[in-house]
Amino acid sequence: MRKTALSAINVVWFRDDLRLADHPALSAAMADTHVPTVAVFVLDEESEGIRPLGAGAKWWLHHSLVDLSKDLDALNVPLVLLKGPAAPLVTELVSKLCTLFGLPANGLSMHWNRRYGGGERSVDTEIKAALRELGCSVSSYSGTLLHEPWVVKTKEERHYKVFTPFYNALLALPLRPEFPAPERAQEQLELDGLRAGSSSDDLESWELLPKAPDWSAGLANAWTPGEGAAHERLALVLDEVAAGYLTGRDRPGSDETSRLSPALRWGHLSPVQVWEALGALAAANREAADGARAIMRQLAWRDFCWNQLYHQPHLHQQNLRPEFDGFDWSWPTTVLPVPGSAGAASGASVSGSGESEPGQAIIDELYTAWCRGESGFPLVDAGMRQLWQIGWMHNRVRMVVASLLVKNLGIHWRAGEAWFWDTLVDADAASNPANWQWVAGCGTDAAPYFRVFNPVLQAKKFDPHGRYQAQFAPTLSHEPVVDLKESRAAALAAYEHMKQSARSGEALL
Template identity: 50%
Template structure:
């Protein structure tokens, strides 16, 4: 008999409860990853995400091989692949760590039922959130809609568990299991190869993720809360893609931060914001396509002007901080959080482009875009989401640059020509147009 572990967004060996439980059964372990682009409702990965996934799976396969087992890669509908592989390896049990998106939960529920019908044990584990979404409720039993009371309620619960031990070895399966070749999946860009900047900026994989966590705690934690809003300060943790792909768990990050003794209240709150996004998605599975606040369904978006959207995408708006952020994104697959808010506000409220278009662009170009945080944060900026910024709060990119990039180093790095380019819109006039559209929606 064999134990099958099905990995998803948890591409690590350390603090992996499903893998740990499998290793403790004293049976051969088969580790499976399924590239599922066919199940109903599962959102296809963006280009930058595919690039990261390739690297992370490559490193994971090496680490699993060091422990005696093999990473099996299959492509197709998970509802077909997982039971099929379970039958091929004569699995007595199939373990995985939970997912919280609506379509993903539907897939997982169906697979669990099919496995149990085949008389196989099927169990899921808590691994990617500090607090399960159904455990955090208001006094009325409803989901929280505002972050501060949500996070206060989380912190009133039992402290997040500590990381579980990494298995030292994985027993070798008795029979060979066929696997796809990773290169055959075509996750890396070829014609053209636009990932040069990503390769310069990032090294995917669990080993690099754990190194970055240690580096952040040792070098950056002491001044994180003070300097985290300054895009050129180097204070950002750079852990978001590690968490998105599960190369690190939030439990590892939480305990490393708490045990460091550093003043990381703001950093822990950022972990809380991530929790808030995922809890919101759990209760609102169509977060990426539907306004969380229904009144925004009546917002009078003007007809899309593709030239404006493309200028924003390419960092050619003539607004230096916006252009710097969008070029950083295009080059590295990443953007500083403060600049994300500024660029998103500019698109939605100065260009009056629907937040869907920005969310889709970030989904394709960010290495850390996930199903919860990406739409959640776009809806926050647009005013249509949970704990949303009031619509009349329009980030002025010129004032934001003076406050958070006063020496102009960030702009000089990413958009040195920015001060010489004419803006495509007038900030004051476009702000007034956005507020007028908001008032028109309110009057309905």
């Protein structure tokens, strides 16, 4: 380990791609094992447009960074941790590396896999310009989606707003090549001088783990964050889950879904890795082919959600169908986080939050009962308690609990999306709001508003023996907080009123 001058250093900025294999930026940086590489991760919750992480995501991130640091160390790559606004921190890191190792700016190369959220893109553009002005080389790569948002387009060069034609177009496109994990670098740089100058943070100082109280025992029992565990789960999916996925994916009481969403959200697996593995399985195993292709379709849906976010950066704040701006949803007084508060995940206040409205106390009680799993509907309450216990919820149940909140309780989808954002370990900036808008009916390719999931009928159909309900909500004694028939009728009436109001507005124009 030397501290003498070098001719070149590569820096890899990790983001939501916490892995070694099939990491285009890391592979490019480490193509020449004689050039030392430094990795950096920045916890940026301060830059404009960046959405702060929820509690479940913070727990996962902490353990993922511990795992990543060990894996990088085996490659002779030190990991620098920085917390704060990324633009000044990354620029400062580059300058200090050049100073520490006597390196001219044009001897340092920065590599990262591209991000697609509006705030993240703005930060990356600013940093790229600043580093290039210093004389550094900056290269970005496609590493987090099957295809980048500007690639899958209609014949008119527009982005798709409906999933099925998007999916068909995606199938016709070739994937980028898959990259193996890089070889070990010849040497590892000693960064004590950098850390002594307070340029690197200690992970413990970030306080990502809950302490008072520590509610994470269920998460630790259910999950092992990191690349190694993700590959083990993928192997299980290929060997055991895929063959029965078409029917098993709707049964929440058994382990018959992929459960790969946290690994994809944090980039322990790339979607290309999963797609290629499932494609190979479908080609080789007739019994598993349909299930494998069904999971591949879910990967394409993930790309579709990111396409929506890329073209609609305020996806978690605004209805994609503007006529729903006039829908008479209720809003609870307190949401996690409170809209408009400092550090709010929603990023903006909601007009008409309604503390003075009649019946506000009832709205607050309904929302609290929903969050706590005390709605009186066993399938819903089991789902909400599963969410709290392990930071994850079965996808079928996600649709049911979301439908109950938005349509039967009449509460804005953003209040539910904010709760999921805070509690899910797989809280994804695109999929979470896009799926909520799908259920609420206000998305571009959404379920029709009149599709209301009946939690009683859903339980009879998909959890007929009550296995799921017994696992997560075995001693429920709450009365239903709402009459399903009456609330459905009220929701449909409100929907018709919204449509008529929208038509009246169009007529006036």
